[in-house]
Amino acid sequence: MEIARVFTAGSVNDGKSTLIGRMLLDSNAISTDIMQQLTALNATDVLDLALLTDGLRAERDLGITIDVAYKYFTTKRKKFILLDTPGHKEYTRNMFTGASNCQMAILLVDVTQGITSQTLKHIEIVAILGMPYVIFAINKMDKVDFQEAGFIRCQQDLWSALQSFPDLPKVDFIPVCALDGDNIVHPSVKMDWYKGGALLEAIEAVEIPLDFSPENLVLEIQGLMENYVFANVVSGTYDPQYPLFHKEIALPRLQSLNVHGISLQTMKQGEQVVFSMDGMPVFQKGDRIYADSCPIIARDFVAVVCWMSEGINESKNTFGLISGSFETTVHVDWKQAQIEINDMVEVDLHLEKERCCFEHTLAKKRERFILYDLDTFSTVAAGMIKNELK
Amino acid sequence: MLLNQEVRCLNVIPLKMDYLKELESEAISILRSAAFQFQNPYLLFSGGKDSICLVHLAMKAFYPLQVPFKLLHVDTGHNFSETMVFRDEFVEKYKLDCHVQSVIDSIRNHKIPDAKGKFPSRNALQSVALLDAINALKIDACIGGARRDEEKARAKERIFSFRNDQGEWNPIQQRPEPWNLLNGKIHPGENVRVFPLSNWTELDVWNYILQENIELPSLYFAHERLCLVLPDGALMAFNPYMRLESGDELVECRVRFRTIGDMTCTAAIASNATTVEEVIKELEMSKISERGATRLDDRISPAGMEDRKRQGYF
Numbered sequence: 001m002e003i004a005r006v007f008t009a010g011s012v013n014d015g016k017s018t019l020i021g022r023m024l025l026d027s028n029a030i031s032t033d034i035m036q037q038l039t040a041l042n043a044t045d046v047l048d049l050a051l052l053t054d055g056l057r058a059e060r061d062l063g064i065t066i067d068v069a070y071k072y073f074t075t076k077r078k079k080f081i082l083l084d085t086p087g088h089k090e091y092t093r094n095m096f097t098g099a100s101n102c103q104m105a106i107l108l109v110d111v112t113q114g115i116t117s118q119t120l121k122h123i124e125i126v127a128i129l130g131m132p133y134v135i136f137a138i139n140k141m142d143k144v145d146f147q148e149a150g151f152i153r154c155q156q157d158l159w160s161a162l163q164s165f166p167d168l169p170k171v172d173f174i175p176v177c178a179l180d181g182d183n184i185v186h187p188s189v190k191m192d193w194y195k196g197g198a199l200l201e202a203i204e205a206v207e208i209p210l211d212f213s214p215e216n217l218v219l220e221i222q223g224l225m226e227n228y229v230f231a232n233v234v235s236g237t238y239d240p241q242y243p244l245f246h247k248e249i250a251l252p253r254l255q256s257l258n259v260h261g262i263s264l265q266t267m268k269q270g271e272q273v274v275f276s277m278d279g280m281p282v283f284q285k286g287d288r289i290y291a292d293s294c295p296i297i298a299r300d301f302v303a304v305v306c307w308m309s310e311g312i313n314e315s316k317n318t319f320g321l322i323s324g325s326f327e328t329t330v331h332v333d334w335k336q337a338q339i340e341i342n343d344m345v346e347v348d349l350h351l352e353k354e355r356c357c358f359e360h361t362l363a364k365k366r367e368r369f370i371l372y373d374l375d376t377f378s379t380v381a382a383g384m385i386k387n388e389l390k
Numbered sequence: 391m392l393l394n395q396e397v398r399c400l401n402v403i404p405l406k407m408d409y410l411k412e413l414e415s416e417a418i419s420i421l422r423s424a425a426f427q428f429q430n431p432y433l434l435f436s437g438g439k440d441s442i443c444l445v446h447l448a449m450k451a452f453y454p455l456q457v458p459f460k461l462l463h464v465d466t467g468h469n470f471s472e473t474m475v476f477r478d479e480f481v482e483k484y485k486l487d488c489h490v491q492s493v494i495d496s497i498r499n500h501k502i503p504d505a506k507g508k509f510p511s512r513n514a515l516q517s518v519a520l521l522d523a524i525n526a527l528k529i530d531a532c533i534g535g536a537r538r539d540e541e542k543a544r545a546k547e548r549i550f551s552f553r554n555d556q557g558e559w560n561p562i563q564q565r566p567e568p569w570n571l572l573n574g575k576i577h578p579g580e581n582v583r584v585f586p587l588s589n590w591t592e593l594d595v596w597n598y599i600l601q602e603n604i605e606l607p608s609l610y611f612a613h614e615r616l617c618l619v620l621p622d623g624a625l626m627a628f629n630p631y632m633r634l635e636s637g638d639e640l641v642e643c644r645v646r647f648r649t650i651g652d653m654t655c656t657a658a659i660a661s662n663a664t665t666v667e668e669v670i671k672e673l674e675m676s677k678i679s680e681r682g683a684t685r686l687d688d689r690i691s692p693a694g695m696e697d698r699k700r701q702g703y704f
């Protein structure tokens with residue numbers, strides 16, 4: 001059994017929260033007491049399924065989603081983590097938070113509204129993040145009498161919008177009615193012109209590509225205690241035949257410790273390891289240890305940044321940067337005078353400390369970072385390094 | 391139309407174990423981040439299954455070294471004696487350093503009224519004691535076993551959840567947390583709540599307990615106990631703090647606890663499950679959520695948990 005992390009996106013009121021609620025309800029993943037709470041909260045006799053995920057008082061009062069809600073359910077094949085994210089422009093940072101932690105997107109479009117500017121913003125975010133799989137759920141089909149025409153129109157508009165993005169994810173289009181449950185868990189009987197499966201079937205069936213290369217071992221040091229190095233495996237597996245390097249210098253033999261069945265010998269990407277060595281060099285938190293890959297050790301990089309705070313001008317350019325366990329101060333060359341909330345821009349980064357990256361981690365968009373404000377310490381931007389600045 | 395539809399039996403399917411490895415790895419990475427980002431992190435230990443799992447994960451995360459966190463137990467004075475015995479033996483056995491913060495001391499020092507009523511719960515007062523401990527011990531991070539699947543306000547919370555210098559949570563201004571990149575930067579007086587089990591469900595925790603053979607207090611398994619049956623069917627374990635009224639009848643029941651909180655606000659459930667496997671089977675069939683089955687304190691208002699959390703609760 002694998003874990004699949006899926007999120008909903010799309011404009012305000014396209015039915016994201018309703019769709020998550022419907023999916024949980026029709027998979028019998030809602031307990032009786034939660035159902036009772038839900039009915040008690042409802043003023044009318046049409047159940048407001050959005051109340052299942054809109055868990056904050058402000059969200060219930062305003063009838064909108066402000067922050068990501070995490071919901072859990074399992075089927076025979078997968079353990080799902082469902083994230084309901086907000087559609088409002090001003091909460092795009094929360095949508096981004098949710099999206100970045102997922103491998104699949106359900107992007108909703110209200111068939112009566114068509115594509116909006118937020119739909120396009122979300123497609124842009126999904127594309128920038130390199131999401132492998134996106135399902136476009138064309139919702140509120142009940143409002144067009146379940147006729148095919150509206151669905152086709154949305155599908156065509158989405159196709160043309162997608163053409164402007166270079167690496168397209170795998171996409172599917174499903175006509176749904178989240179309110180009544182058509183094509184959510186159960187196939188709809190009202191749209192016989194649609195030959196595909198329901199939404200749940202689609203997200204269950206998809207094979208999430210393993211973002212994993214067995215060669216290219218890279219470890220990142222999380223921290224040091226006494227004579228032990230605590231690290232996580234950024235990529236690859238270990239072959240004891242080959243030496244490991246740190247800052248282009250070969251390391252003495254590692255003494256691997258076996259923790260919960262994971263030692264250097266058996267480790268793979270995503271796992272947590274600990275080791276020690278005789279004659280340990282000066283390691284620092286965030287340093288990387290690698291096998292055969294050719295490292296790019298530099299201070300200056302080109303990156304894509306999503307700005308998540310109020311607008312600023314280019315003179316605000318010094319921030320704290322966190323990337324995994326690596327921390328430094330950074331000067332950002334914005335290359336434009338004004339940066340507004342939710343802008344996604346290409347910038348130059350000048351790091352105070354050297355960072356060690358690799359061709360394969362850059363190619364897979366895995367050199368991710370956040371920027372925080374040096375006075376307030378709040379997180380103000382998220383980004384990905386593209387390449388070294390030459 | 392939906393209102394009349396009966397909610398069918400929850401078809402939770404038993405899981406194979408490999409997904410647990412992913413959850414474990416995520417939790418260990420969060421625990422390591424907490425250890426390496428903060429000066430003075432404490433692990434909130436209640437003697438319940440979630441915090442016991444947390445300690446187990448922390449032992450794995452820092453093996454072969456000792457757990458680099460001190461424990462903090464906020465003691466309401468209304469704990470089950472089984473929990474207290476378990477806590478003391480556990481701390482002794484694993485050579486942990488546990489600070490006990492007494493809610494009664496906080497009540498006295500702040501001259502706030504003690505809990506009243508038929509079931510006088512000091513649950514909400516725990517926030518006061520927790521904030522007292524944070525101030526007195528200069529704690530910058532509290533690692534807790536809360537899970538997003540427990541409750542709808544918790545479903546909204548970040549892994550590193552920021553608290554201002556009053557200990558307050560502002561749920562509509564949370565720091566973005568893309569790619570689970572954890573920002574633990576704070577000013578003196580502020581603190582961060584760290585939730586390594588964010589993405590675990592109740593069933594995940596039990597499957598992990600089974601896999602790792604983790605010891606739990608006996609309260610989690612079926613035993614005979616004198617209970618007061620409430621009008622809605624909830625079973626309140628008889629305890630010296632409840633005020634019995636005439637007409638109240640105590641019945642000997644076979645029960646276990648799904649959560650272990652304050653004796654005065656945690657209900658038991660009727661159960662015959664005496665082993666971890668049996669508990670898992672029982673939960674797979676259960677139609678009631680964990681807190682719905684056991685917590686009187688959540689029944690007060692739809693925003694009960696959110697309000698408590700805003701004021702500094704775990």
Ligand SMILES: Nc1nc2c(ncn2[C@@H]2O[C@H](COP(=O)(O)OP(=O)(O)O)[C@@H](O)[C@H]2O)c(=O)[nH]1
Pocket residue numbers: 010011012013014015016017018019050063064065087139140141142143176177178179180
């Ligand atoms: N007619 C119709 N209304 C829907 C459907 N799905 C959602 N809605 C309604 O659209 C409104 C917004 O839904 P909500 O889930 O809160 O949208 P969100 O902002 O995308 O989360 C609510 O009034 C829903 O009842 C649908 O399939 N058909």
Ligand SMILES: [Mg+2]
Pocket residue numbers: 016017018050064065085086087
């Ligand atoms: Mg919503």
